[in-house]
Amino acid sequence: MGHTAAAFAILESVVRSARPAGDTALESLALSTRASLLRQAGRHVEAAGVDGHALAVVGCARPGPTAEHRAAILDGLVGLAADHLGQLHLGATRRLLGRARELADDDDPGWMAGRRPRLRIEWVTAELAMYAGDGPGAATHADAAVALCRAADTPVRHVVKTMLISAAAAASAGDVRTAVERAAEVTERARAEGLLPLEWAALALRHGLDPADAEVGAGLSDARAQLVRHGVPFVGDATGGG
Template sequence: MIANAAFGDDPGRWPLPAASTPEELWLRAVVAGGQGRYAGAYADLATLRRAHRVGALVSLAHSTQASFLRQLGWHDKARGWDGHALAVAGDHDDEARCDALIGLAADALGVGRFAASAAALAGARDLLDDAPGRLAVRLAWVSAELAMAIGDGAAAVRHAEQAVAHAEAFGSARHRAKSDVVLAAALCSDGQIERSRALADSALTATLRLGLVPLAWATASLLAEIGSGNHTAEEVVGIRGECADTVRRRGGVLFGR
């Protein structure tokens, strides 16, 4: 049940059963963060970190903490968590190291350090095999975001479309929804506004239905800039505000707000 909520077709499930293993603590945090329940996610990750000092799972706990901070806009704070994730992963756990490097790439591009971001992505690619999965999706997301940041809309679309394909193969509803949001943003950066608007409208419906509040907030923020075909401007701003309020009630602190 917990694994299906984290990486399957039921990301909006809540409440979840108590964790009986360290891995379930991490999975519970993943689910909670996806729903914007940051206070609960932080608590589960802290419990996991207190019980384990090194290894893949504690590295993932640090990487996940960093990802939540990035969702809220705190890229500088996230960098320290990702750096620690890399340090505790161990030399032979390529998956955990890859997760940490992708996180470091996202942290760097969020503060305008584009060369550092590209270098971290290159390091992650060296560790990642060719099989699609969670890490392939994440790598494609951040590659698309970096391309958007440096003004290469065509490359952004290409990477975002790869993310959609990888997410479909992976089978996680949350990853599919975020991949659509990333692709909508990439299409916008490439000047394909009508395609971007249509996809963002569909993604907003999906993220709200799935209970993915932070993603719904991000999608509404995009639609507030480009206009929605399904909602008035006032409705989009209202949805964005409701999502932000929900995040705050659930323990999230949005950067600059």
């Protein structure tokens, strides 16, 4: 069983355990994590269904009573916003991000329900700006994400993902040289940390910026093949499912 397939199985087990126990926050967070894996594979429609379920489990009319509930609500909203962005539903993405910003606690210095969801909001807002052709806006939100990563307890994966968003924002703003340099740095950092999905994404960005770079093209193909072997259900792959 590939790593991703194993992750799906673990998450399903968490959902089955949390539901009868009435732990709605845990159930919702597990569903949102499942949706993120689907989204990573380009399955935005499927991911939207799962994120919608995650939100239905906890509701989003007001902030949750605990940090876990607040984190679950924000994860569902931001995940659903990203799902809609992947389907080019920019208006829906904007509305969901607006709701997430209303519920996010700017005064919470903690990671789980404070800086982490705010960081994810900045990521998707930067991506929305890129899709909308707003290079300066993308750079502004990428910079905000970088600032949120400065705390020492920020996980490496989130730091590297933020570096990737920053590289893409530079490309969106027309600064190709900076984008290439940052994407190359992300490639190396992701490879060193064993973050294959982010390595693949950085290589994809570099390939888009310079399709003639044969070394990057080969690296991109190899990274994708590794992800498929690990069970990532890319759209159109025979290994899809999950």
